[in-house]
Amino acid sequence: MTTIGLYNTKTRRKEDFVPISPQDVRMYVCGPTVYDRAHLGNARPVIVFDVLYRLLRHVYGADHVTYVRNFTDVDDRINETAQKRKAAGAEGSLEELIADRAKETIDWYHQDMDALGALRPDHAPRATAFISQMIAMIEDLIAKGHAYAAEGHALFAVDSYKQYGALSGRSVDDMIAGARVEVAPYKRNPMDFVLWKPSPDDLPGWDSPWGRGRPGWHIECSAMAHELLGAAFDIHGGGNDLTFPHHENEIAQSTCAGHGFANVWLHNEMLQVEGKKMSKSLGNFFTVRDLLDQGVPGEVIRFVFLSTHYRKPMDWTEKKRQEAEKTLRKWYEQVAGTEESSLSDAVVTLVGDDLNTHGVLTECHRLSAAGDLKGLRGALGLLGLLDHGVPLWAKGSQVDLSMAEAALSAARAAAMQTKDFAEVDRIKTALLALGVEVQMSKEGVKLTAPAGFDPSELEGVL
RNA sequence: GGCGAGUUGGCGGAGUGGUUACGCAGCGGAUUGCAAAUCCGUGUACAGGAGUUCGAUUCUCCUACUCGCCUCCA
Structure with missing residues (x-):
């Protein structure tokens, strides 16, 4: 069996991956907050963990891997859009308008990520469907002395969990010294974070022991992971901006609730555009859909992403886009003539080496030059670049010339x-x-x- | 200020304690009306300093610089 090595943020080392049960390999990835179209940066973890998902399915068998990626559909920006629509005269209650907005965004997300060749996870739970599990978990944390209610809120007490900060390598004292934490009078410790917060009448809310309110952001992943994957599972992933506070808080909650939680933590680095962080103020902000609409094929986007290791910052540039299209077109033309495919151990080993997708692309260059079209097909298949055969755009001209x-x-x-x-x-x-x-x-x-x-x-x- | 990641040839980007990828661009050649595509040939780079070692780009430490997080942005 192929040995898979993965860099575990928790231990800051590359470790051989040993699943809790090879018959039941489980992975949880933090998904998007569904308030608008996915921007290009959102696509990076999707593609990274899609490759890992494919590798796990290959090594352990497709029926022995469970992949969960959530949708966060409790969010002020969703509410904001719904409120604006209502003010503009849209029909339906605010709740309905919120649900509409979430559904609309989820559908977009699926379409866009499908276009990038990402397999759908086995479960794509919405936070709003797991409110009762979150409430139960918060009650349990309060009962165990790890959380407390105050002024309609429920808060996690970081002082009750001495390991707090272990994942991100910080101490509570250091963070308070940073003095950028929100100080609220009802917090026992300034670093305590919200598990539940009250909702005003014009915002969605659920009844709870602490009054009508809605969950804080972090509890949803703990609750859904527990519900769908069990108290202990193998891999938890996401962008490295989530390491703190989101994942740190998830660990605190779940561990204090008595869950083993995740063994391996994987984090992808951020995306840049032409050397700079993508941001609306710099004018270099765009969505996956923007690129697709400009005629950039999903396979090309995927190729560019795979050409940089997931733990390094990835720069999206026009030059890379062009090179990727050229290379892919060549490979697709080569493999178009055959249906045979064979996946070499060398390729699997490369992907298994902490997702060395760039190494696989290098191997593809070699296979291409050697005329090993079966091998090339196999490698492209594992990378998710051949799920639907050779794409139309690569079959000569799409337009009549x-x-x-x-x-x-x-x-x-x-x-x-x-x-x-x-x-x-x-x-x-x-x-x-x-x-x-x-x-x-x-x-x-x-x-x-x-x-x-x-x-x-x-x-x-x- | 705290924490973390990184610094490889013109560009992108792997990897390795000694034999020094790969792609693009460039250069020379074949081919072509000229090109393109293709094929052949061609490039000893690893931030700086110290240490460990027979030997370091690869391990350790220090310095410089870059970036990210500490603001429910993946």
């Missing part, structure tokens, strides 16, 4: 006689300027349009 090909072909034939290539060069130059690849050989003229090419641009050329 036969007119242009015929025109260029005729001009070339004439030029062969007259030795005057001026017209041929004019057409060729114009096509190249549009991004169309031009290949002329004894066999004839072949044109390849880039992904997202608009054929109306040809009008000026012919």
Whole structure:
């Protein structure tokens, strides 16, 4: 059996992965807050953990792996959108409008992540469906002395858990010294965090022992992981911005509730765009859908992501996008002629080495150059780049270029006689300027349009 | 201020205690009307300093710089 090595944030070491039960490998990944379209950064953990999911399924068998990724649908930004819609005259109660917004966003998320070739998790629970489990867990924490009620809130007492800060390598004292914590009068310790908070009448709320309110952010993952994966499971993942406080708090809650919780913690590094953090203020903020709508294929996005190791910052650049498309087109053209596939141990070993996806891409280059198309198919398959066969955009041109090909072909034939290539060069130059690849050989003229090419641009050329 | 990650050739980006990837770009050649595509050839880089070692880009320490988190942003 392949040995899988994973870098565990908890121990800050790469460790051999040993599942609690090889028959029942379990992974929980923190999913999105569904308030709007997923931005490009949201896609990184999806792709990273999708590769891990595929690897686990390969090694332990598809029926022996359970992958849970939640939807956070309790959030002020969702409420905000619903309130705006109601103010604008939308029909339905606020609750309905909130539910509509969450559903709309979840559907978008699924569409966008499907386009990136990510498999759907086995469970995609919504926080609102697990409120009672959260309340039960909070009650249990209070009963055990790890939490307390105060002014309609329920708060976790960090002083009751001496390991608090172990995951992120901080101490409570250091954090308080940082002086950036919200100080609320009802908190026993400034670092205590909210398990439950009161809801005003115009916001969604559920009845609880502490009054009408809604859960804090962290408790949902603890409750859902426990409900769907059990008290102890194998892997918990997410972006590294979640290490603190989200995951730290999850560990505190779950551990104090008596759960073993997760053995291995995996965190992906952040995404950058052209060397800078993606942010609305810098004007480099865009969604996955934006890219797809611009004609960037999901496979290309996926390829770019896989070319950088998940624990390093990944820079999304236009140059990488272009190179990825070119390379993928070449590989897809190569494997289009065969249905046979074989997955080599070398490829599995690379993915199993803390998800060395870049190493697999290097191996793909080698397989491609060696003409090992079976092996290339197998490797692309494990990376999730071949789930639906060769994508349409890579099968020659998506757009009809036969007119242009015929025109260029005729001009070339004439030029062969007259030795005057001026017209041929004019057409060729114009096509190249549009991004169309031009290949002329004894066999004839072949044109390849880039992904997202608009054929109306040809009008000026012919 | 605290915590964490990182610094590899023109660019991207792996990896390794000694034999020094890979891709792109570049350069030379084959091929081509010219190109493209393809094929062949071509590049001893590992932030700085100290230490461990027969030997370090790879291990340890220090310094510099970059980045992230400490603000329910993956």
